[in-house]
Amino acid sequence: MAFLVSGTLQAAAQLADTWDSLGRQGKYRVRGSRVALILSSPGVSAAAAAALDGVFQALGFENCEKRKVSVQSFHEELSLFREQLDIQRGAVGCVLVVLMAPSGQLRRPQLLVQELSRCGALQGCPKIFLLLSSDLKAAWEPEAFLTGLGEICSQHPHWSLLQLLTELFCRVAEECAGDTYCPFFRTSLRGTLCLGDVEPRRPESDSRPSAQYDLSGTRAALLLAVIQDRLGAEHDVAALVDLCQALGFKVILRTDPTAQAFREELVQFREKLDAHKGPVSCALLALMAHGGPQGQLLGVDGQEVQSEMLVQELNCCQALRGRPKVFLLQACRGGNRDPGVGPRALPWYRRWLRAPPGIPTQADVLQVHVDAPGSTGQADILIFYSAAEGCVAYRDEEKGSDFVQTLVEVMRANPGGDFIELLTEVNRRVCELDVLGPDSVERRKACLEIRSSLRRRLCLQN
Template sequence: MAFLVAGTLQVASQMADARQSLERKGKYGLQGPRVALTLSSSGVLASTVAVLEDVLRTLGFESCQKREASVQVFYRTTKESEASYCPVLRSSLRGALCLGDVEPWEPQPEPSPSAQYDLSGTRAALLLSVIHGRPGAQHDVEALGGLCQALNFKTTLRTDPTAQASILSPLQAFQEEMAQFRERLDARRVPVSCALVALMAHGGPQGQLLGADGQEIQPEALVEELSRCRALWGCPKIFLLQACRGGQRDAGVGPTALPWFRRWLQASPTTPSHADVLQIYADAQGRSSGGPTPGSSDQADILMVYAAAEGCVAYRDDEKGSDFIQTLVEVLRADPKGELLELLTEVNRRVCELEVLGPDGQKRRKACLEIRSSLRRRLCLQAQLRPLPPRGC
């Protein structure tokens, strides 16, 4: 019997000054009490819940409340039970989170080769960007294109794609470009080790990508297209989405736990209300129409990075480009050998610190990334290549 475990850990950023919510740069301070709540349905084995509670107590959670709730339970069919599943992680954390006693900044032993993706093969990137009607988008294209070149990606760039036939809408062209990208990878005679796809366009209220003609497409359809690429089986597939996911403009949350006189004397920066959340789906999350099950083996090795939280606006400056893409390029250029998930957490920290003066008036707004990962190994984009065997005479 399969069941859904959605563990949500939210560091109480509303209870402290945003500048002090991370004890030191890039690390959460967890000196205060830790509390946990376990919700389970009647179909979940009591022994499973007991094991989870033991783990939480070992990690220092003082209060571990347990309640029964009408949590939906997913059952695998016979065919599904023969397939493998992988966890899916969703994160908006702004720093390293260490629940144990190990300090994350201490030197760590080198990971074994099997724990890291081998990127010795060809790396391919596809940059799809709508420039028309999106001032500043060209800066993102130039910055991201330069980064891909520095990281040895063979890059295909399409701006304002109209595909080959005029009868196709811009977003049908997105689908066509992705299909051609997949076909080119499958036709390669040399191994492919990694693919990066950047989708930069206007976004709809439900997270759709919007064209100038108002037509829409779900980004997940493009992810599914690339998931069918035989050349990328077992290889990391990175998706960067610079687009709005709705119309909400986050004003952020303030330092409510500070004494009143400190709040009056200093205007501390606010924290995005969607920040500091970690969700781990240990099994299937439910089925999309006609698509593969999120968390199943055919959805492994995928990393998706959204420029905005679900339902929120993604900001872009007419003269500088978007906060997400520009910060991403800055962080990766500064530490190209770093582990990508750790670097993305640093990108999110910097984006969360920004205060944007949105087009809706003089009020400052906040933004927060969402990182979804089903990666099974460490991913370092400037990893050492495996040495080639010596040539014969």
């Protein structure tokens, strides 16, 4: 009988451990098969599709399905793919979806991402999307990007996927000097993802100029925070001011700005940087306010300002050309509330096992956006959102937001770490928390999002 109970508990532990593919140290354990799907529409060059084979081989994706359909059929095809994964036998460790369409035709890709996030077989597992825009008549094709991705993955199998992408963005920028071509990635990963079947480790020390941003010049931070009718926001402001000063930033704080003041303060900040004598090495902009249904920021007067416009304003700063521009956005991006997904283990397992915590449905996604020169891509920008697209951002009236407070905690513990790695750790911790919103007695989950077009490693303290 004791043997039976022991065996049952061991099987239960394996089930729980398999469900939660994220290790205790913030590293994904990619167990099970690696499945890939390519959806390409008419008008996409055959060379671009062929270049994907090297990427699949370098990343270990052997099971690949290719379908050529119209862009309008992408959602239907992805839905069928999700259903196949849910009914097939055997564990799935990771999935890669490639979406290829002529420039301008791939609209609202988030609907496709959300479709795959509903897949039960992929709960807790990394989901990678590679979004490629090209057409047969374009002077630029994405095969060079894909070839470079395959090569760098083969050369550095111990690097995390986010580190590989940052290095690749740098190489692309060097090869496309003078163009506005700028790939970027969006991630809600909760840990380090290394697909090389080796223990992940940081890139070796490298004396090349491209290895890491030089932060020896002036560092400037602008904090714009609406505190009125946002109880607890004052704790976030105090924590961020202290952190920025500890990291060597010269801080400007403005509270309760109107929508017009958001714009005016940023224009003044940009002009001040451009007039600064001496090099400016980094800028940090923290925006804290209520958010509109489409992710707009609301000034203290209730008027809206688009956060994208503020990003573009700072991107025009000549003093920051080629320098990192960091944005922290503590605001709602919509009205959706995520109940999360609980562990698959049966309830009675909880009496003996520490079941893995529930996770937000938007977690564990990596999107890589590759467009053509002349696109609206913006280089050297990192945006850290306090909520996934379309979702609310939570804030505690007594201690502030988990977004800011966890960020400060992680940064103070390791101020010299790779910034993207640290933000990924922040997301992991926030995803594990249960949030009790003021509008519901049910506990909710929160998921953060990183958007990066950084072309070098960013470490805020040497």
